Amino acid sequence: MTGARDDTTGATGTARAADPAGPAGDAVPEYRVWALAGLPEVQQGDDLAKLIAAAGPGLADGDVVIVTSKIVSKAEGRLVEASDREAAIDAETVRVVARRGSLRIVENRQGLVMAAAGVDASNTPAGTVLLLPEDPDASARAIRAGLRDTLGVNVGVVVTDTFGRPWRAGLTDVTIGAAGVRVLDDLRGGVDAHGNPLVATVVATADELASAGDLVKGKAAGLPVAVVRGLGHLVAGAADDGEGARALVRDAASDMFRLGTSEAVREAVTLRRTVRAFTGEPVDPAAVRRAVAAAVTAPAPHHTTPWRFVLLESEESRVRLLDAMRDAWIADLRKDGKSEESVAKRVRRGDVLRNAPYLVVPCLVMDGSHTYGDPRRDAAEREMFVVATGAGVQNLLVALAGEQLGSAWVSSTMFCRDVVREALALPPDWDPMGAVAVGKAAEEPRARAERDPEGFIEVR
Structure with missing residues (x-):
């Protein structure tokens, strides 16, 4: 970037390759960027297009006008008490x-x-x-139309604001409104200079224009408008305002980093819903292991680790367990005097486990627990370990939700622990604490009823 301050045009700069010609003598692409001097202090109701046209009467077809959002907001009356x-x-x-x-x-x-x-x-x-402007894309369209009416030129318009960015120090200008400019340059389907296919390359062209303009506008120079010339291929026809800067904003479904530090746990807990219908899509075992890694961070008594998680990744292991549990359950129901119709109906309720592509059986172990010889204290000791196991399972469920996996925690293994231990060849001191069905949800869970936390609080 080269150039010097000019009393007529403000700060200027030119971007080009080091060699003015390519290896065969062809011209190398270049562009020029400068700030417009002479704009007055903008007031509510001012016509920005006319102010910009007066400061830059030499605007030409294919130019891109970079406008700081602050003057757009002032003109639109967004200064509020x-x-x-x-x-x-x-x-x-x-x-x-x-x-x-x-x-x-x-x-x-x-x-x-x-x-x-x-x-x-x-x-x-x-x-x-x-x-900020109420609708920055609409603001950009209005400025573009005004410049076309005033100067008879077809330009692109970018409205910018200053952003910080995750993982990067410092601020930069980005596009929040655009008209007549290609905001995204989708290179997918093409190849690079070596013939390698481009499968994920979508360039945020409008943001690059915004940053180029900021280099000459500056943050404190009082130069709110810049012009980029030489990139006319990025400017649409006069009748085409384009998709606007809204296309630069990721929707929630495609934003892998949507959750921020203050909402990650709360949002994941909200996302954690009991899912009873799953697709046939396989579950990534690595995702479950990441959830287990979160589970074992739960608090536990005496610095113990009372959780064990049995992962049933093969269909054979799931069928063997569920068949054994079904037989034990039917025997118990018949012993309780239930009719065959009632038995069949209750057994069908267990299909949530049978239909899931992945099962986790959390188990409680009492390693490191204390024995007091006092039934009251010994019972309280076990309860502490049970609570710790529940905390681990909750961590597991929340982490699964963060992995975009549905889950359902079902208590059934607690009613036939010996059967479960035998079917899964578990040690005798491992106590199954239900089973967690895991998979991709086949449908959106029903909305959860709102709960006022004040109804669950007593203050002393």
Whole structure:
């Protein structure tokens, strides 16, 4: 990037390869980027397109105009009175992703995940804050149409804001609104210079334009608009505004990192639902092992490890266990005097285990427990280990939900522990604590009824 400050155009720069020509003498692609000087302080109701046209009358077809969202917000009347910035952030927040001290990373009403919902209290009068544009794509379309009407040119428009990014230090400008610009360049299906197929390469072209513009606009130079020239292939025809910057926002289903630090556990617990119908899709054993790794972090008495998890990965092992349990259950039901119809109906309820492609049998072991010789204290000792095992199973279920696996914890193995131990060749001191059916949910679980936590609290 080369260039110097120019009193007419503001900061300028040119990007090109080191050699002005390729190996065969062909011209190497290049572009020029500069900031527009001379824009006045923007006020509510100002026509941004006319202000930009006055500052840059030489705009040409194929240029991309990079506009800082702050002046868009000011023109659209998004400067609001707010003596409490935190309240303004609350009003713009859909969900809190992460929190550290007073800093909040949130998803805002535009679907963007960013610090403080984009609420800006800098360079605004005391007692006011500046909100992001209500619809940044619509703002970009309006500026583009206005420049076409005023100057007769077909340009692309990008509206930008400043973001921090996970895993990377520092801030950069990204696109939050766009019109007439190819926001994503999908290279999948092509090949690289060595002929290797490109299977996952989708370039965020609009964000690269935003960053290029920020290099000459700066954060404190008072230059809110930049122009990129030489990339006309990224600008659509005059009648095509394109898909807008909304296409850059991942939806929840494709966002592998959706859960933030302040909501990961809560969200995973919410996702953990009892699933009773599974698809036939196989379960990844590695995913279950990762869930077990979470399970064994549960608290336990006396620094013990009271959990064991028996993973039934083969159909043969699952059938052998479930057949043995079914026979024992039928015998118990008949002993209780149940009719054959009632027996058959109850046995069918156990199909949730038989239909699951994967089973986990959590077991309790009392290794490290204390014996007091006092029935009351010995009973309490066992209860501590049972509670610890339950905590481990809950961790397992939550972690499975995080792996996008459904589960159902069924108590049946607790009623025929000897049968289970024999079918699975388990040590005599392993006590099965139910069974967990695991698999991909065949349908969306029913909505969980809301529970007011105050109904479960007593304060003393």
